[in-house]
Amino acid sequence: MAQRCAGFAPTDGLSLRVVAQQRQAAARAGSLAAEAAMLALGEPLHVSPGYKRALVQRVLASRDPEAYLALAPAMGARASGDDSLQGCVAGDQFAELARQVAACRLGLDCSADSTLVTSYCANAGICSRDSAQDFVSFVFDAAVPRQGADKVDELVDTLVSDPGAQS
Known part of the structure; x- marks a missing residue:
């Protein structure tokens, strides 16, 4: 784990503020994954239900695994309870896991050595014994x-099967 997380030193000047500024700049420059990350952090580029739903639809249509994640x-x-996301794959822990698994199916590196x-393991303490x-x-x-595995599988299929499907 230490080897995977090594590489940054205090002299790099990396801070939460710098990361947030870089993410916002990337989103404004057109990075869909950065824009989605900003929404996930509660700092969307625009604050409106229509924007949120449109962003979710753009991510779905893009089939970009980084944006899905x-x-x-x-x-x-x-x-x-978010009315703007009614009819979408959203609202419970299964929806979050389904989007992560969908990102894997769309090509994200999800191997044992992957960033995900x-x-x-590093951030949540959820580590595989294997x-x-x-x-x-x-x-x-x-x-x-x-009993939830079938539901997650069904949600993943919905997310990756048809780009025009409900997100």
Whole structure:
């Protein structure tokens, strides 16, 4: 883990403020993943229900795995009760996991050594006992109860099957 997280020193001047500024600049320059990440952090480029829904639709249509992943936290339990997202894959922990798994299916590196697996372990303390287990296997093995696995699979299929489907 330490090797994967190494590489930055205090002299790099990396701070939360600098990261936020870079993300905002990237979003304004057209990075869909950065724009989705800003929404997930509660700092959308624009504040309106129409904007939020349009952004979700743009992410779905893009089939960009980085954008799917960046949007996932905004579409989980945080989205519960959000009328602007009615009819979307949103509103519970299954929706968030489904978007992450969908990102994997769309080409995101979700191997055991991936950034996604590392961040789950380093940031949330959710680590697989099997150091060779990829993210998707881990989700269905440990993160989702058996009765929820079919629901997550169904949600993932909805997200990746038809770009015109409800997001």
